[in-house]
Amino acid sequence: MIPFVREFDFEYGRCDAVSPLIRRVIANNPGPFTFTGTGTYIVGGTTPGASVAVIDPGPLDEAHLTALLAAVSGQSVSHVLVTHTHRDHAPLARPFAEAVGGAPILAARPPLRTIHASGGLDEDEDDTFAPDVILTGGEVIEGDDWTIEAMATPGHASNHMAFVLKDENALFCGDHVMGWSTTVVAPPDGDMADYMDSLDAVIARNFSILWPTHGAPVTDPGPFLEAYRAHRLAREAQVMERLGAGDTTIAQMVPVLYAAVDQRLWPAASLSVWAHLIALVRRGLAVAEPEPTLQAIYRPVRTG
Secondary structure (H helix, E strand, C coil): CCCCCCCCCCCCCCEEEEECCEEEEECCCCECCCECCCEEEEECCCCCCCEEEEECCCCCCHHHHHHHHHHCCCCEEEEEECCCCECCCCCCHHHHHHHCCCCCEEEECCCCCCCCCCCCCCCCECCCCCCCEEECCCCEEECCCCEEEEEECCCCCCCCEEEEEHHHCEEEEECCCCCCCCCCCCCCCCCHHHHHHHHHHHHHHCCCEEEECCCCCECCHHHHHHHHHHHHHHHHHHHHHHHHCCCCCHHHHHHHHCCCCCHHHHHHHHHHHHHHHHHHHHCCCEEEECCCCCCCEEEECCCC
């Protein structure tokens, strides 16, 4: 079982100091995919005039913009960092950057415009987002009393970028890992094989704490991440079991695999099952007719 954390103290619009170098303001955009809402992080000390970085400004929301501007009042915003271009993370970046005097926006290159087959998910892209600086991973970003490293973590999105706060051995993991739920991996932009590789890379770094964009921090990352990884492998095995039992479509599999999950999340669950099936087809463990789409017919590859 993954040791999820679903209770934590917050108030919309309130700026909370959550570590010596981190403050958080949560947007009032709760939902089945955003949990309590988007948490925007401010990195840096509170000394007047000190430089700070702001991570994931969030959705277009005037109240959240006002709260963020109040939180950084009297300080210099040197960088605006965006983990990925989904619409609960990126749209406020440009209005916020302009409001603080034109701070540069840094992010991975936006993907080509994609439409998710289920439609209407918060996971859809902000197709207007355009960073000022393109990150590829490994870049070092520095302020007055903090150092951040960009860490490429594709999978949830092809352009997902996490940010390492070296001073606290902490990872701002965006949607790559969430403390309250597993992460949606939604083709065509999301990729399960990339996701598992990125998860292994995060595990190998042995971080002291993870700060997801949604929900509470993960304060004991080692066991949590191993459980997260085991869950993905178990889900893959369950998909193979459904193929072996005679299920040939994603629509047949989801009600069985996600019987205990809120049905509002079944469209997203369908996308995750699709991502698993794409990976299985690539590895030669399943076949798709005519190709691995959301509506395809799938069958296991029989061996022996």
